[in-house]
Amino acid sequence: MTNTTSTTVGFDELLAAARELSLAGRWDRALRLLDATTCATPGDRARLALAAAEVALQSDWFGGTELTADRAEYAGKQSPGTDWDLAFVRLRHEYLRLLRSAGTLRFGPRGKDPEALAGIRRSAHRLHDDASDEVRRGWASMYLGLIADNLFAERTVAPAHYEAALRAGESGGDDLLVREALRHLGDHDHDDGDHDRALERWRRATFLGARAGMVPGVLTQQLLLAVLARDTGDEAGASALAGEIARWAEAIGAEPVHAQATGFLTGTDPTAGPQDSGA
Known part of the structure; x- marks a missing residue:
């Protein structure tokens, strides 16, 4: 039986x-x-x-x-009909498509598809206006920042959107939104030469990603910590960390992360190429 x-x-x-x-x-x-x-x-x-x-x-x-x-x-x-969450998936997918087609992080709109660029910005504004709660509105703000930063090269415009996303994530208890905002605010700190502030934000982003169980996202975040280690002269520490990131990424099949980590080991700066935004 x-x-x-x-x-x-x-x-x-x-x-x-x-x-x-x-x-x-x-x-x-x-x-x-x-x-x-x-x-x-x-x-x-x-x-x-x-x-x-x-x-x-x-x-x-x-x-x-x-x-x-x-x-x-x-x-x-x-x-x-209209579904906000599905529209947000489509926005993020279109952002990924445009980012990959650029081949670089801060390429600006020149020589690209101006209609697609204008369309994704309109979509993000519409999602922001139509959001039913603060966290969704915060995610729309996050992408308004990413679009300004990485598709239009409007570096001075993006941080205000990230700050709005950070406030929404903190008040709404969304660790992944807070992580995403801190990740990109830290990128601006790094560019401005404020490595202490970047380290503070990137460490917190790593912690929040780990708490949410975001394994590939934690690896990409740790790679930014490796960037700071290299910037401060700790090449041995930076290489050791990047080597572990590469092994982890290969083990879980995160090929883009693996490519970034192995590129870092040969001298490539991952902050000069497309960064993840998949929360």
Whole structure:
């Protein structure tokens, strides 16, 4: 006689588990979990498809895959009409596309697709205005800053958006939003030569990413700490840290992170190339 065990997992818990797997860099496992789940109601099917699109975006950011477009299209079919969270996935995916097509972090709009650049900025403003709560508005502010910084080369414009995102993340208890804002505010501190302030912000960002279980994001953040070590003359420490980051990134299949770490070991400055933004 065969004994069978039946286990019921709440739908919210299942979605949370998939998102935590995704943050940990287990994108394939997260997608298999979501794809194996059946839903009885259209609302749950829409939430499931949105979660899969969010996992796909994390995979594209940190794993170098190209999964988001199809997942977002499917999620749109499950959730007809306007859905803020799905629109935000699409905004982040478009930002990633434009950032990758640039091949550099601060390239500005010249010689690129002005219509696409204007469109993504309009979309970010619309998401900011339509946000239903402070944290969502903070994430829209974060991307208004990233778009200004990395697509339009408007370095003096971006920090105010990051500060707004930081306030929203802190008041709303969103560690990943706070991490993202600190990461990019620290980048400005670093450029301004304020290494102490950059170190303070980047250390806190690393801590918050770790607390959220964001393994690839912690690795990218540690690489910035390696940059500061090199800047202050600790080349041995910088290289040792980057070597460990490269090994970790290779182990979890985070190829873009691995490429950044190995590039750093050969003298490349990762703050001069595309930075992650996949929270």
